Amino acid sequence: MTIAFSHFVGKTTMVSSSSSPTPISPPTPSVFLTQEELKRIAAFKAVEFVKSGMVLGLGTGSTAKFAVERIGELLQQGKLKNVVGIPTSKVTHEQAMSLGIPLSDLDSHPVIDLAIDGADEVDPHLNLVKGRGGSLLREKMIEGACRKFIVIVDESKLVPYLGGSLLAMPVEIVPFCWKFTTERLQILFEDSGCVAKLRTCEKNDEPFVTDNGNYIVNLYFEKEIGDLNAASDSILRLPGVVEHGMFLNMASIVIVAGELGVTMKEK
Numbered sequence: 001m002t003i004a005f006s007h008f009v010g011k012t013t014m015v016s017s018s019s020s021p022t023p024i025s026p027p028t029p030s031v032f033l034t035q036e037e038l039k040r041i042a043a044f045k046a047v048e049f050v051k052s053g054m055v056l057g058l059g060t061g062s063t064a065k066f067a068v069e070r071i072g073e074l075l076q077q078g079k080l081k082n083v084v085g086i087p088t089s090k091v092t093h094e095q096a097m098s099l100g101i102p103l104s105d106l107d108s109h110p111v112i113d114l115a116i117d118g119a120d121e122v123d124p125h126l127n128l129v130k131g132r133g134g135s136l137l138r139e140k141m142i143e144g145a146c147r148k149f150i151v152i153v154d155e156s157k158l159v160p161y162l163g164g165s166l167l168a169m170p171v172e173i174v175p176f177c178w179k180f181t182t183e184r185l186q187i188l189f190e191d192s193g194c195v196a197k198l199r200t201c202e203k204n205d206e207p208f209v210t211d212n213g214n215y216i217v218n219l220y221f222e223k224e225i226g227d228l229n230a231a232s233d234s235i236l237r238l239p240g241v242v243e244h245g246m247f248l249n250m251a252s253i254v255i256v257a258g259e260l261g262v263t264m265k266e267k
């Protein structure tokens with residue numbers, strides 16, 4: 001059984017075996033699935049788009065890891081051949097290496113056929129918040145260089161507007177004078193009731209350091225941000241900012257796994 005998510009603006013497709021691009025089928029959703037199972041279902045469905053010979057962007061996080069695992073499995077079974085993975089983080093690099101997925105980088109493969117990754121928030125226009133795991137910079141570079149970007153989420157990630165989960169919107173900044181940059185970010189969005197906080201590690205309260213040696217500032221919004229492109233431009237204009245976690249107009253397809261089915265929204 002499948003359901004349509006009224007959340008999305010535009011075309012939403014029910015997923016069934018007949019709409020699959022390849023004969024590989026994920027487990028069939030039913031009630032009482034855990035969030036982990038939903039993530040796995042969305043990931044399996046996305047991997048059906050992978051074909052032999054592709055250059056693949058390999059995402060980061062608890063959902064993307066299922067896609068990487070599946071790609072590794074299909075390679076080992078000989079059902080996929082000659083794929084090259086471009087990992088979006090050191091963690092994914094390690095996972096892919098352990099699965100024997102051949103790896104490369106953007107310098108050698110500046111055009112990527114397909115990237116698959118999770119997201120922290122998905123709005124009705126398929127804009128995303130990403131980077132709550134701290135990997136936003138490499139993800140944006142790699143996913144910005146791909147022909148097709150498939151986002152995989154469980155239904156808890158759907159929000160009416162970006163920032164709507166009231167959880168963090170990450171911004172990667174250089175460590176130099178981080179307090180100054182954090183304050184500038186908060187002031188930038190004071191009309192939206194923004195609170196900006198440096199991300200720290202739970203175990204020792206030290207600043208969280210990204211794969212690129214930078215810090216992350218978490219932005220929390222009380223009200224809707226408004227014009228997302230204007231917000232993006234203003235953040236990126238601040239000296240000290242490296243990148244932010246809004247992925248605007250980048251997703252080609254969003255696959256959502258919910259208790260009652262899987263839906264696929266295409267741009």
Ligand SMILES: O=C[C@H](O)[C@H](O)[C@H](O)COP(=O)(O)O
Pocket residue numbers: 059060061062063064117118119120130131132133134135136139
């Ligand atoms: O930095 C982390 C990435 O952007 C993740 O893809 C994102 O946080 C979603 O992760 P998860 O699938 O674990 O919720």
